[in-house]
Amino acid sequence: MRKTGWEVSSGIESADVKEFQASDSGPAPRECPDDVVRPGKPPMGVRTLKAGLYIAVALCLVTALVHVVLVFLHVAPANPVSKRYSSQVNGWVYPLFEQNWRLFAPDPDSFNRNILARTAHTDPKGSVQVTPWFDLAAVDHSAVDHNVFPSHTSQNLLRRAWTSYVETHGGSDTARSERAVMLQTYLRNIAADRIAAHNKGRAFEFIQLRVITLPVAAPGTAAGTRQPAPTEDRLLPWWKVTSHGK
Amino acid sequence: MANEQLPQPPSTAATPHRPVVQEASIADMAHRWLHDLIGTLWSLLTDRPVSLYAASVLRIGYGLLYLVFLVREFPHRDEIWGPGSPWTPALAQQLFDQTGWNSILLLSDSRAYFELCYVMALLTSALFMLGWRTRAMSVLFAVVVTSFHARSIFMTDGGDNLILLMTLYLVLTACGRRWSLDARRERLRTARADNAPVPVRSFYAQQLQDARITLTTVVHNCGILVIAAQVCFLYGSAGLYKIQGPTWGGGTALHYALNLELFQPWPALSHLVDEYPMVIAIAGYLTVLLQVAFPFVLFGRLKYPVLTVLLGMHIGIAVLLGLPLFSGAMIVADAVFLPDRFYAFLPHLWRRATRRTGMRRPAPARAVGSASVPPQGRPVEPGSKHRAPAGQQGTAPG
Numbered sequence: 001m002r003k004t005g006w007e008v009s010s011g012i013e014s015a016d017v018k019e020f021q022a023s024d025s026g027p028a029p030r031e032c033p034d035d036v037v038r039p040g041k042p043p044m045g046v047r048t049l050k051a052g053l054y055i056a057v058a059l060c061l062v063t064a065l066v067h068v069v070l071v072f073l074h075v076a077p078a079n080p081v082s083k084r085y086s087s088q089v090n091g092w093v094y095p096l097f098e099q100n101w102r103l104f105a106p107d108p109d110s111f112n113r114n115i116l117a118r119t120a121h122t123d124p125k126g127s128v129q130v131t132p133w134f135d136l137a138a139v140d141h142s143a144v145d146h147n148v149f150p151s152h153t154s155q156n157l158l159r160r161a162w163t164s165y166v167e168t169h170g171g172s173d174t175a176r177s178e179r180a181v182m183l184q185t186y187l188r189n190i191a192a193d194r195i196a197a198h199n200k201g202r203a204f205e206f207i208q209l210r211v212i213t214l215p216v217a218a219p220g221t222a223a224g225t226r227q228p229a230p231t232e233d234r235l236l237p238w239w240k241v242t243s244h245g246k
Numbered sequence: 247m248a249n250e251q252l253p254q255p256p257s258t259a260a261t262p263h264r265p266v267v268q269e270a271s272i273a274d275m276a277h278r279w280l281h282d283l284i285g286t287l288w289s290l291l292t293d294r295p296v297s298l299y300a301a302s303v304l305r306i307g308y309g310l311l312y313l314v315f316l317v318r319e320f321p322h323r324d325e326i327w328g329p330g331s332p333w334t335p336a337l338a339q340q341l342f343d344q345t346g347w348n349s350i351l352l353l354s355d356s357r358a359y360f361e362l363c364y365v366m367a368l369l370t371s372a373l374f375m376l377g378w379r380t381r382a383m384s385v386l387f388a389v390v391v392t393s394f395h396a397r398s399i400f401m402t403d404g405g406d407n408l409i410l411l412m413t414l415y416l417v418l419t420a421c422g423r424r425w426s427l428d429a430r431r432e433r434l435r436t437a438r439a440d441n442a443p444v445p446v447r448s449f450y451a452q453q454l455q456d457a458r459i460t461l462t463t464v465v466h467n468c469g470i471l472v473i474a475a476q477v478c479f480l481y482g483s484a485g486l487y488k489i490q491g492p493t494w495g496g497g498t499a500l501h502y503a504l505n506l507e508l509f510q511p512w513p514a515l516s517h518l519v520d521e522y523p524m525v526i527a528i529a530g531y532l533t534v535l536l537q538v539a540f541p542f543v544l545f546g547r548l549k550y551p552v553l554t555v556l557l558g559m560h561i562g563i564a565v566l567l568g569l570p571l572f573s574g575a576m577i578v579a580d581a582v583f584l585p586d587r588f589y590a591f592l593p594h595l596w597r598r599a600t601r602r603t604g605m606r607r608p609a610p611a612r613a614v615g616s617a618s619v620p621p622q623g624r625p626v627e628p629g630s631k632h633r634a635p636a637g638q639q640g641t642a643p644g
Contacts, residue, residue, distance in 0.1 A: 046453050053457045057291065057464045064468035068475045075483045095347045096392070096414060101484040103404045106491030108503040141507045148511070150568045153322045155508050156401045157332075164400055179344070182337050186400065189332035193325075216505040219498050219523055 071097060111231060113137055114212040115158060117191045119204035120238065133210065136194050161187050162211065173236050188239045209236040295466040298423045299589030300582045302377070304473070305384070305421035307578030308412055309375025312391060315571055316368050323364055327397045329355045338397055347396040350389065367394065377426020384417045405572030408579060411476060418469030420462060470582070477579045478541035485537030494534055497527030503567065511568035519566065533559060544583055553580055
């Protein structure tokens with residue numbers, strides 16, 4: 001489509017090089033934009049091109065500004081404007097531009113969580129064997145210890161699985177939404193995988209989680225004088241595990 | 247920003263009570279003012295791509311970060327993104343159906359396909375960082391980062407989120423014009439083409455070419471605008487949300503942050519810092535103040551000390567809280583606010599430093615030729631028309 005006076009005929013290479021040359025020197029060599037309004041009428045094709053260019057430029061600018069405004073409304077706390085335009089904001093921002101910058105805000109977490117798991121296995125004779133509690137979070141804590149670059153699997157996997165579980169379940173352990181069911185499956189898979197990796201292939205059919213939340217002592221309390229009492233000790237129901245330990 | 251025409255509105259606003267004769271000239275003045283404004287805006291948008299160095303620093307930074315991230319998580323790749331993840335392909339697909347995400351990783355459940363994707367992701371990150379066929383690579387890199395992010399959405403944190411956003415925005419920018427393989431290739435090509443006759447183009451081809459360059463410039467400038475706004479929103483909202491928290495107000499927030507076992511890679515160090523409540527309080531207040539002030543200091547010289555303190559803060563977070571990826575992403579994002587003249591000055595500084603330490607005594611000519619300095623760092627040959635404007639671009643304020 002673009003006829004040029006270039007002597008080169010080899011395809012991609014030359015096209016690319018041309019683009020680069022043009023772009024690197026930038027549009028500076030052109031005359032000022034006011035040569036556009038010069039009286040002598042340019043040919044029809046050029047005028048169409050210019051009009052198209054103006055529209056494209058305006059479109060770019062408007063899109064950028066709209067994006068900035070919508071992202072602002074998404075990031076800002078709910079307010080009359082963002083409520084009024086919530087469908088537009090969500091339609092634009094989700095999924096790609098979703099963001100949340102409440103890192104350590106409004107307050108950093110003031111607790112550590114121990115997430116424990118135990119499994120149950122029915123042996124051929126019909127008796128049920130229950131294992132002692134195994135601290136899944138302790139695995140993460142020891143993996144983070146003295147690690148310059150802790151893995152997402154230690155810092156985020158279990159932590160976010162649990163917070164997401166709580167977000168969708170609240171205080172009860174019955175899943176009331178599709179998302180809640182998904183997160184329950186996720187949490188169960190994580191626990192089952194970790195137990196399976198820990199107990200070297202011993203079979204189990206059921207798994208149970210227990211989450212103990214320990215507060216971080218307020219500053220000024222001398223270390224060791226007061227062992228923090230758990231603020232929450234949550235025992236989850238037994239879950240059936242299908243794919244593990246067979 | 248060149249807005250010399252802006253101070254005009256007060257004069258138009260002050261005139262309404264004048265006699266009717268003035269009406270025409272008021273309209274005239276308003277018209278001229280509007281015309282000037284549009285002209286200024288137009289030239290700001292289309293004259294030249296701004297912050298080319300910063301865009302390249304972002305490209306190198308995020309390409310490198312993602313590469314390091316992928317290498318670091320190599321032993322855990324199956325658990326995070328693979329078919330063996332506790333967030334199974336079926337769960338991920340179910341979530342995609344609800345949220346509209348998508349990922350190339352879900353096209354197949356086979357392990358071999360996943361490994362292939364992983365290798366491709368490593369390669370893409372490396373090539374993007376190096377700036378090889380940058381525009382195409384930026385698109386591919388965005389696809390990779392989006393796919394990996396979406397696949398492991400419940401394992402991501404703020405750092406991953408920022409990398410994803412920046413990756414998407416970088417597609418818009420001309421981030422391969424400086425410090426890249428593309429730039430090197432272009433430099434060699436120009437050097438070769440210098441003695442060759444300038445090719446003649448047809449009138450229409452020239453017009454089309456001009457229009458394309460203008461459009462590329464505009465898209466780039468809009469991309470940089472969006473990136474800058476994004477970073478401001480990040481800091482602004484992070485700061486404003488912190489203000490609502492009593493622990494930040496009470497100066498004890500960092501005490502709690504330092505005592506989270508998951509963010510405590512060096513417990514002894516964390517406890518040592520924790521023993522100085524004054525330091526904790528001052529650092530906490532400084533954090534909030536800087537974050538809230540960030541969008542407002544960017545337009546003056548104050549930004550240099552602020553960016554320096556933020557750099558220190560992020561390094562502190564990286565070490566004390568064990569969040570190097572997050573901190574790295576933030577540091578790279580901050581780099582967008584440094585002007586081109588700052589980056590253009592770096593190679594000089596580097597050369598002077600190396601000369602002083604005597605590391606590179608001989609062969610100064612070779613040093614100039616082989617340094618990764620773009621053409622504008624060198625003196626311009628009198629005959630070359632192409633380079634003169636490029637040289638001005640490189641040193642113009644960003």
